[in-house]
Amino acid sequence: MKNDMSMEVLQTSPLWSDILPEDRKQLLGCLGASRAEYGKKSTIWSSGDMVPRMGMVLSGEIKILMEDLEGRQNVLANITPPDLFGEVFALAGAQSPVTVYTETGAEVLFLDVQKVTNICRDSCSFHRQFVWNLLALVARKNVTLNQKIQCVGQRTTKEKISAFLSMYQSREGKNPFTVPFNRAEMADYLCVDRSALSQVLAQMQEEGLIEYHKNEFRLTHLAMT
Amino acid sequence: MKNDMSMEVLQTSPLWSDILPEDRKQLLGCLGASRAEYGKKSTIWSSGDMVPRMGMVLSGEIKILMEDLEGRQNVLANITPPDLFGEVFALAGAQSPVTVYTETGAEVLFLDVQKVTNICRDSCSFHRQFVWNLLALVARKNVTLNQKIQCVGQRTTKEKISAFLSMYQSREGKNPFTVPFNRAEMADYLCVDRSALSQVLAQMQEEGLIEYHKNEFRLTHLAMT
DNA sequence: GTTAATCCGTTGTTTTTACAACAGAAGGAG
DNA sequence: CTCCTTCTGTTGTAAAAACAACGGATTAAC
Numbered sequence: 001m002k003n004d005m006s007m008e009v010l011q012t013s014p015l016w017s018d019i020l021p022e023d024r025k026q027l028l029g030c031l032g033a034s035r036a037e038y039g040k041k042s043t044i045w046s047s048g049d050m051v052p053r054m055g056m057v058l059s060g061e062i063k064i065l066m067e068d069l070e071g072r073q074n075v076l077a078n079i080t081p082p083d084l085f086g087e088v089f090a091l092a093g094a095q096s097p098v099t100v101y102t103e104t105g106a107e108v109l110f111l112d113v114q115k116v117t118n119i120c121r122d123s124c125s126f127h128r129q130f131v132w133n134l135l136a137l138v139a140r141k142n143v144t145l146n147q148k149i150q151c152v153g154q155r156t157t158k159e160k161i162s163a164f165l166s167m168y169q170s171r172e173g174k175n176p177f178t179v180p181f182n183r184a185e186m187a188d189y190l191c192v193d194r195s196a197l198s199q200v201l202a203q204m205q206e207e208g209l210i211e212y213h214k215n216e217f218r219l220t221h222l223a224m225t
Numbered sequence: 226m227k228n229d230m231s232m233e234v235l236q237t238s239p240l241w242s243d244i245l246p247e248d249r250k251q252l253l254g255c256l257g258a259s260r261a262e263y264g265k266k267s268t269i270w271s272s273g274d275m276v277p278r279m280g281m282v283l284s285g286e287i288k289i290l291m292e293d294l295e296g297r298q299n300v301l302a303n304i305t306p307p308d309l310f311g312e313v314f315a316l317a318g319a320q321s322p323v324t325v326y327t328e329t330g331a332e333v334l335f336l337d338v339q340k341v342t343n344i345c346r347d348s349c350s351f352h353r354q355f356v357w358n359l360l361a362l363v364a365r366k367n368v369t370l371n372q373k374i375q376c377v378g379q380r381t382t383k384e385k386i387s388a389f390l391s392m393y394q395s396r397e398g399k400n401p402f403t404v405p406f407n408r409a410e411m412a413d414y415l416c417v418d419r420s421a422l423s424q425v426l427a428q429m430q431e432e433g434l435i436e437y438h439k440n441e442f443r444l445t446h447l448a449m450t
Numbered sequence: 451g452t453t454a455a456t457c458c459g460t461t462g463t464t465t466t467t468a469c470a471a472c473a474g475a476a477g478g479a480g
Numbered sequence: 481c482t483c484c485t486t487c488t489g490t491t492g493t494a495a496a497a498a499c500a501a502c503g504g505a506t507t508a509a510c
Contacts, residue, residue: 066375069387088371091364097371117357131356132342138363139316145370146313146322150291152377153416155498156466162294183488191378193468198489200466214488380468381496408458418498423459425497439458 006035006058006107013056013082015133023126030127032112037105044100044108045086051096053110054087060106065099073099088138091117152191157200160190165210169219176211176218186215231260231283231332238281238307240358248351255352257337262330269325269333270311276321278335279312285331290324298324313363316342377416382425385415390435394444401436401443411440 010016010024019027035058038044045051047067055062062079076098079085089096090113116134147167154160164186168179179186187194204210211218235241235249244252260283263269270276272292280287287304301323304310314321315338341359376388389411393404404411412419429435436443 069384069391088364088367091360092368093361094365094368097375117360118353128343131360135316135342135356135360135363136318138360138367139313140319142313142363142367142370143317143319145367145374149370149374149377150322152374155416155418158466159294166294182486184486191380193380195469195489195491196467199491202489383496407456409456420459420461420499421497424461427459 007109009058009082010056010109013084015056015082015084015130015137017133018129019126019133023124026124027126027130030115030124031130032115034110035107036110037107038102040103040105042102042105044102044106045096047095047097047099049096050093051086051090052114053112054090054116055085055100056109056111057081057083057085058107058109060102061104062100062102062106062108065101066097067099084137087113087134088141091138148189151189157190157192157196158204160192161197161200161204162209164190165217165219168217176216178216180215182215232334234283234307235281235334238309240281240307240309240355240362242358243354244351244358248349251349252351252355255340255349256355257340259335260332261335262332263327265328265330267327267330269327269331270321272320272322272324274321275318276311276315277339278337279315279341280310280325281334281336282306282308282310283332283334285327286329287325287327287331287333290326291322292324309362312338312359313366316363373414376414382415382417382421383429385417386422386425386429387434389415390442390444393442401441403441406440 007024011021016024032053038060044055044062047065057079058081060081062085063075064077064079064085065073066076067073085100086096116131151160151163151167154163165179169175169177172178181189183198184194187197190197201210201212205212209219209221211220232249236246241249257278263285269280269287272290282304283306285306287310288300289302289304289310290298291301292298310325311321341356372392376385376392379385379388390404394400394402397403406414408423409419412422415422426435426437430437434444434446436445
């Protein structure tokens with residue numbers, strides 16, 4: 001595998017942090033790395049497939065699709081360089097519940113999960129570093145999933161909003177603060193109807209619980225109902 | 226650290242699978258293991274604490290508590306031997322959002338996260354195995370969180386139930402199948418009201434979508450609305 | 451056997467949400 | 481500027497859920 005432009009995105013990925021560029025080539029070998037290019041409208045893998053490798057987007061954009069019980073496919077996420085995908089299911093040895101697809105075309109770096117975990121005989125220090133980075137990454141993903149459940153699991157939209165805003169407020173550490181979502185995305189995250197979200201936000205502002213303008217919010221009553 | 230009765234539960238934990246009993250003692254050393262006993266009604270750590278170590282229950286029972294925005298503490302999980310706790314937040318380097326508490330008293334084995342990840346110089350093969358086990362464990366936890374979001378994220382209770390039952394049906398691989406929850410627990414998992422759950426279940430049975438008795442369910446229409 | 455506790459379903463009421471349709475605001479492209 | 485698109489809020493209606501309260505059934509405790 002040659003180094004070229006598209007491999008430079010590795011540097012920006014937390015998966016490769018604290019790994020020297022000169023060690024990268026050898027490590028890619030340890031990890032059974034292979035690169036693949038996909039044209040427009042290609043399916044990288046389908047839901048139900050067993051996926052023995054994890055992918056990293058080098059260029060282009062990748063969509064994670066999941067079909068619901070009625071068979072409608074909806075987009076769970078858009079993945080751009082240098083994001084990982086499929087690592088959780090590959091590591092867990094589980095079927096992929098999602099389809100991975102590219103609309104625009106994409107270039108992907110695949111890593112063999114078996115080789116990632118079977119640290120090589122000479123146990124290169126950068127391989128250890130890589131596993132540690134991976135472990136931290138999966139753990140952080142776990143934390144964000146927990147936070148989402150904490151929001152979505154609330155009974156009413158008002159409580160969902162409260163949990164969501166409290167989370168972002170404490171994450172940003174200031175008040176007012178901004179959230180990286182527009183209304184539609186926020187409704188999607190909270191699994192509620194967009195217009196209902198607007199409605200409840202307006203109601204909460206009337207009640208003096210919050211103030212907001214676009215995606216800047218301010219909690220005016222720290223103890224919220 | 227001496228081996229004794231309470232350490233035997235290690236054998237039953239997936240974290241220690243494929244690690245020979247004779248290697249365990251050395252590995253515990255590598256991992257900075259320490260054992261602690263807690264009396265009745267002890268707090269092991271509080272929400273907001275930074276937790277540099279993960280815990281494993283050796284005996285007794287441990288409760289994971291989270292307080293909601295109104296300040297009410299509710300039980301997220303009951304942890305019994307040989308379950309792990311705190312590993313995700315320790316690995317992610319995040320504050321613990323939960324309080325860990327024991328009502329009955331408990332004995333806990335703590336492992337130092339730094340030492341877990343800084344694989345020792347001689348890179349003992351069982352240490353590698355341990356990290357791999359840990360990685361697989363965190364990834365599997367991630368998968369179950371995804372599944373929960375898949376259920377809880379549905380808009381209506383009916384859809385939540387459908388997602389939940391489909392998940393268990395395909396997990397069990399048979400029809401009818403049983404779920405390891407009573408109604409209250411199932412409602413809790415789906416984040417809905419218990420009586421509303423009963424209501425919708427009855428309605429779905431009338432519609433011929435499902436049949437059930439206690440916690441045995443049968444999907445009668447595989448394509449569900 | 452009696453009592454108590456737990457589990458599950460039912461009912462009725464009130465609150466909340468989803469959904470659809472529309473309208474105004476903001477911003478970008480030509 | 482004008483057109484077009486995107487984003488956001490509003491309204492009304494129908495559907496759904498939460499909540500509280502109760503009753504029967506099953507099981508456990510004594």
